[in-house]
Amino acid sequence: MHSLLDELRTQMQDAEPVLKVLDLELEKIQFDPLAPASVEIAKAQVDALIETRLAAFNENPILGPLTEQLKTQYIEAIQEQVEDAPGHEQNKVPT
Numbered sequence: 001m002h003s004l005l006d007e008l009r010t011q012m013q014d015a016e017p018v019l020k021v022l023d024l025e026l027e028k029i030q031f032d033p034l035a036p037a038s039v040e041i042a043k044a045q046v047d048a049l050i051e052t053r054l055a056a057f058n059e060n061p062i063l064g065p066l067t068e069q070l071k072t073q074y075i076e077a078i079q080e081q082v083e084d085a086p087g088h089e090q091n092k093v094p095t
Contacts, residue, residue, distance in 0.1 A: 008062060011057075011060060011062060011063060012063075015057060015063050015066075018053055018054065018056070018057075021053065022049060022050065022053040022054070022070075025049050025053070026046060026049060026050075026074055029042050029045050029046065029049075030042075031078070033081045033082040033084075033085035033088065034082075034085055034087055034088065039078060039082055042078055043075050043078055046071060046074045046075055046078070047071055047075075050067055050070050050071050050074070051067070054066065054067045054070070
């Protein structure tokens with residue numbers, strides 16, 4: 001009989017190679033932080049990659065929430081690059 005700890009360990013071991021591949025794929029996403037369309041495409045790519053790679057873990061009570069957390073983390077990183085880009089303020093539309 002497997003304990004809860006054994007089950008969790010197995011789930012984490014199953015997720016590790018998937019997360020490594022996902023990280024490599026996410027690192028390859030390139031975009032122009034000054035081009036809003038490019039930024040939106042990058043965000044859509046992040047969303048699609050994470051959804052695709054982590055689909056097998058959606059129902060998992062431990063790993064399932066990781067999907068949304070990773071999306072948030074990577075999309076926030078994109079937004080930070082946009083905000084830090086030289087010339088970013090010049091391209092802002094006045095509100």
